[in-house]
Amino acid sequence: MGPLEGIRVVELQGIGPGPFAGMVLADLGADLVRIDRAQNVQTPAPATPPGDILARGRRSVGVDLKRPEGVETVLRLVEKGDVLLEGFRPGVMERLGLGPDVCLARNARLVYGRMTGWGQDGPLATAAGHDINYIALAGVLHGIGRRGEKPVAPLNLVGDFGGGGMLLVVGILAALVERARSGRGQVVDAAMVDGAALLNGIIFGMRNLGLWSDERESNLLDGGAHFYDTYETKDGQYVAIGSIEPQFYAELIQKAGLEGESLPRQMDRSQWPALKERFTRLFKAKTRDEWCRIMEGSDICFAPVLTMGEAPEHPHNRARGTYVE
16 A cells, blocks of 8 residues: 555666665555566575565566567566666666667556666766765765765765665656656656765755865864764764754753853854864763763754664654664
């Protein structure tokens, strides 16, 4: 059940953002059939939990796309489908005989979703790449890291899943809405380099206004501000502080026990390094759990930095059903 109930999706087996997009569509109620390479189809023992969370929510069929009958099998599914998902390099689907022209000739209402790193065209379109490369070229990676140190990869969340898979889903949903008016499908060209640049729009805007420096750890949201950073605690754990607004910052000062001190103004950037040192000493004086008892649930904008093992057990995540088995 879900808002996409009745929408049929044909997904060509891939990795990363393509399967993520399929998972989101399935979570929203779409009926997915994944085309696996015939030799890769496996049937795990029923008691074995699946290791690939992104593969949930769909059936699969093994097809040899190098054989004409395999291609015809996919086209028969396309004829009855609403969406096709593919994440090959540009030109691969065309060489297989499954390009947009062929598929849309079989089904003019088809939404043909394409997921690549560099896009379907451009000088780098056919080059190999991964998340770290796409966000580097988009101008995102340069701003992530500590002052004087090398950029740090933010896992593979910005390019693969935020700028890639999620925006592919947005494009597909928009195409389905437009199809309801026109009766015709279209091709969605989703590129991770484009999506990463879009996600970075607010930072580009601040830079254009002279409010953002290219130097790492010198800005409001990159760890430069003492009130927007992580701090180590007495037990070697960490807490995250995000007290940007003045009323939230005032509560931080109060609950941190600094109300009686003569402190510089919050937004005096010249004083941020000194205040960072003061906060570093402050948070090391108590354990993470002690700071949680003082600050969690307040308007400080506070959270403990949890491991992936700890996060599912936090009371808020349990109450929300954020993590399920």
